[in-house]
Amino acid sequence: MERTVQDIINTIIAEVPGTPFPETIDTLKTGDTGQNVKAVAVTFMATYEVIEQAIQLGADLIITHEPTFYGHTDDTDWLEHDPVYQTKRRLIDEHHIAIWRFHDYLHSLQPDPTIVGLLKRLDWATYALPEQSFVCQLPPRSLHDLVHEIKSKLGLASVRVVGDMQMTCKTIGFLVGACGGRMHIDKLKDWSLDVLVCGEINEWETNEYVRDAMATRHSKALIVIGHSVSEEDGIREITPWLQERLPEVPITFIPTGNSLHSM
């Protein structure tokens, strides 16, 4: 059975509670909702290289978690005369690639696949609280040991940390992606966290709150692991879920990896 882009989007959205959302960033960014889909590529971000790999796989629909054109809304007016954008756009258009963003709907699945993927990679799923899947109650360890365990399990050359390396860490919260300082700071308090592990920050927000927490003898720490590493395992996680729901279409996960290298 031939499936259109819109059929596939509808199948996915139907699985998410409270849908369709009246406002969402999860729209079609390129291509046409009516075009037939031969194969699907699923990815954290539709970079130029990911699109090339999708084409090699015969995929004509890319489901991407993050934006394609360097901004949250994927506006392209400001990029019209940009040679990098023009080259990327040409590749997409010549191969009739439809790109759909699966961000708001993905995070609204229960449980959120990104936290499932991250805790699986860390091998800490059994420590997650039954009532709050974003919080793990770990056997006590120093912040120093916690940082090294996270780096080792996630294969990271470095992370960015605020905290006293000797502090005892038991209650660890996870907020993937870039959900902003207010949520980070509220959850540090509301979830009584010792440590928040997050994707990325604005550098005048959560890190400065934690610095002030340390100065005022509130034992808190922050570990910033990077946006893509915090979410990419969750996007990988969603691929078999999609395959179950769309058995007639080949669906392949393409890793994006982190563009940023710590040196």
Place this chain on the structure above:
Amino acid sequence: MERTVQDIINTIIAEVPGTPFPETIDTLKTGDTGQNVKAVAVTFMATYEVIEQAIQLGADLIITHEPTFYGHTDDTDWLEHDPVYQTKRRLIDEHHIAIWRFHDYLHSLQPDPTIVGLLKRLDWATYALPEQSFVCQLPPRSLHDLVHEIKSKLGLASVRVVGDMQMTCKTIGFLVGACGGRMHIDKLKDWSLDVLVCGEINEWETNEYVRDAMATRHSKALIVIGHSVSEEDGIREITPWLQERLPEVPITFIPTGNSLHSM
């Protein structure tokens, strides 16, 4: 002569072209515009420890470049029940500390003190283009060598980089702080940069543009040095400028440093 907080703010604003701005984040965050000022502390950010040092120096006005309460607008409603905020607020109120933000006006000085401070620290002021002080034309070097020179001169344990370590770098642009992906990407193109050095990024913007630039054979690179390191030398730079204009008030620079440690 006694000077009030408002006198001092007026003296500073009068030096900035096109002032007062109808909309600005540069407002008084704590204290009262009418209170007399004994001494001034100037800082990148009024952290708890910076406020303690200011009090020890006898300062009752802190001029800060970045927010005090973990968000761009310094709203505090959401923090009312937060113990870290409560402790910081108590310290400020008990010592009658006025805190004024000097952000938009500071960046509107000609030249912007933050770029002056950063290029002085890098010892590259003589390479800045006469018509564009944010761009340096350096003798050619590899990205690898450029990164190591920047780390060494700024005393950084690490920076985050996107780029080919062998690429030749001549035209280097600097955008301090967090001015957003659109400005980063526009200036990479408009200034014909080989490399952009910036304070911080959103991880779905500039770094992904540069990754796509590399994939489409546009030789570009990005070096992310951190928000505070990109601007703090400029805030230090403004202190003698303030001392000249306010000779009757003791004015001291207090370093903030970076809360984030790469591990």
